[in-house]
Amino acid sequence: EKATPQDKMLFLKDRYKADHKMMILLNKEGMPIYISDAYLENFKEETWDQNYILKNGELEEISFCLNDASESRVLKRNKERNIVLLHRDSVPLYSDNQIIGHVITYSFESEDIFKYSHGQTFRDIIYNIVDGVLIASKDLVTLWANKAMQEITGYDSEELVGVKVGAIKSGIHDQRFYDNMWKKLSQGLSWEGIIWNKKKTGEVFPSWLQIIAVKTNDEEISHYVAIYKDLSEYDSPNKKLLVALEKDPLTHIYNRTYFIERVTSLIENPENTGTVLFIDVDNFKKINDEHGHLIGDKLLLEVAKTLTQLYPEGVIARYGGDEFIVYLPGECSKEDALEKLANLTSQTIYINGEDYELELSVGFAHHKNANKTLLDLIQEADKSMYKIKNNKKTNTISSSL
Numbered sequence: 001e002k003a004t005p006q007d008k009m010l011f012l013k014d015r016y017k018a019d020h021k022m023m024i025l026l027n028k029e030g031m032p033i034y035i036s037d038a039y040l041e042n043f044k045e046e047t048w049d050q051n052y053i054l055k056n057g058e059l060e061e062i063s064f065c066l067n068d069a070s071e072s073r074v075l076k077r078n079k080e081r082n083i084v085l086l087h088r089d090s091v092p093l094y095s096d097n098q099i100i101g102h103v104i105t106y107s108f109e110s111e112d113i114f115k116y117s118h119g120q121t122f123r124d125i126i127y128n129i130v131d132g133v134l135i136a137s138k139d140l141v142t143l144w145a146n147k148a149m150q151e152i153t154g155y156d157s158e159e160l161v162g163v164k165v166g167a168i169k170s171g172i173h174d175q176r177f178y179d180n181m182w183k184k185l186s187q188g189l190s191w192e193g194i195i196w197n198k199k200k201t202g203e204v205f206p207s208w209l210q211i212i213a214v215k216t217n218d219e220e221i222s223h224y225v226a227i228y229k230d231l232s233e234y235d236s237p238n239k240k241l242l243v244a245l246e247k248d249p250l251t252h253i254y255n256r257t258y259f260i261e262r263v264t265s266l267i268e269n270p271e272n273t274g275t276v277l278f279i280d281v282d283n284f285k286k287i288n289d290e291h292g293h294l295i296g297d298k299l300l301l302e303v304a305k306t307l308t309q310l311y312p313e314g315v316i317a318r319y320g321g322d323e324f325i326v327y328l329p330g331e332c333s334k335e336d337a338l339e340k341l342a343n344l345t346s347q348t349i350y351i352n353g354e355d356y357e358l359e360l361s362v363g364f365a366h367h368k369n370a371n372k373t374l375l376d377l378i379q380e381a382d383k384s385m386y387k388i389k390n391n392k393k394t395n396t397i398s399s400s401l
C-alpha cells in the first residue's frame with residue numbers, strides 16, 4: 001500500500017527527533033506537527049510563528065510565504081522576553097511533486113547574554129543599577145535595556161529593543177566621531193568618553209559612555225554592552241564629573257580638550273563659517289615672577305572673565321598656560337573681532353588693590369564651508385599671533401592686525 005503524505009510526515013517527524021537542532025516541522029497547511037526540544041529550551045511553543053525584523057527603526061512582526069525555500073535573519077523573543085538574533089531556514093518538503101509540509105530550522109547569530117550560569121541573577125543586578133545599561137547584538141540591534149536606561153532616555157524597553165543602536169543620537173557629534181568609536185570597538189577593544197544623546201522628549205543630554213565588546217570562546221564578538229552614566233543632573237556627582245572633564249579648573253571656562261571636540265564638530269558642518277582667535281598674555285611671566293603665582297592666577301581668571309563678557313556667543317577656552325582660544329561662529333571681520341580686544345588692553349585690571357596693564361598678542365584665522373580643519377585654523381592663528389608678538393613695540397595690540 002502506498003504511503004500517504006501523512007505517513008511520510010510522521011516518518012520525517014520521527015527522523016527529525018534524532019536531530020538536536022532548533023526545528024519546527026509543519027504540515028502542508030502550515031501548522032506545526034513537531035517542535036524540537038532544542039527550540040523549546042529557548043522559546044515558548046506558542047511563539048513558533050512570531051518572527052520580527054527591524055524596519056524603519058522599529059520592530060515589526062512578519063509572516064513568511066512557505067511555498068519556496070528561503071533563508072533570512074530574524075529577531076525573536078525568548079522565554080525570558082529577551083530579543084535574540086537568529087538565522088532562519090525554511091525548506092518545503094515534496095512527495096510526488098506535491099508539497100506535503102515544511103521544515104524550519106533556526107540557529108543563533110546572537111544568543112541571549114543572560115542564558116548562562118547565574119544569568120538571571122546577573123540580569124536582576126544590572127536591571128536595577130543606577131547607570132543605564134544597553135545590550136546590542138554584534139550587528140548593533142538593541143536586545144535589552146535596563147530600568148535606568150529607560151528612565152534616562154524616556155523610552156520604554158519595547159521602544160528601545162529591536163531598534164538599531166544610534167536611534168537616540170543627538171546630532172551634536174559628527175560622523176568621524178562615531179567612525180572612530182566603532183573602528184575601535186570592531187577590533188574587540190572598549191571605548192569610553194562623553195557622548196550627547198537625545199531623549200524621547202527631544203531634550204539633548206550628556207552621558208559618560210563606556211562600551212564593551214563581549215566575545216565568545218572563539219574570540220568572536222557576540223554582543224556589545226553600553227553603560228551610560230547620566231551627567232545631566234545639575235547638583236549630582238555626575239554633573240561635577242562633567243564639569244571637571246569640560247572646564248579648566250582655574251578659570252572655569254572650557255579646557256583645550258572640550259574646545260577641540262566641540263569646535264571640530266562645528267567646523268566640519270559645511271554650512272558653518274567662523275573665526276578662531278589665538279590669544280597670548282605677553283607680560284604674564286613677568287607679572288607671575290615679580291608678584292607671585294597667586295596674582296598670576298587671578299590675572300588669568302580676569303582675562304577669562306573678560307573674554308566671556310566680550311564674546312558671549314563664542315566658544316572660549318584656556319588653551320594652556322597663558323594662552324586662550326576663542327571660536328566665533330558666523331561671519332566676523334578681523335577688525336570687528338579684534339576691536340573688542342583692543343579695548344581690553346587699554347583697561348587696567350585691579351587685583352588686591354594693585355593695578356596691572358595687560359599686554360596681549362592675538363592671531364586670527366577664518367573658515368568658510370568646511371574648507372579648513374581646526375588644526376589648520378589653530379596653526380594659522382598661532383602663526384599670526386607669533387608674528388604680531390615678534391613685531392610688537394607697544395603694550396597694545398599691533399595695528400598691523
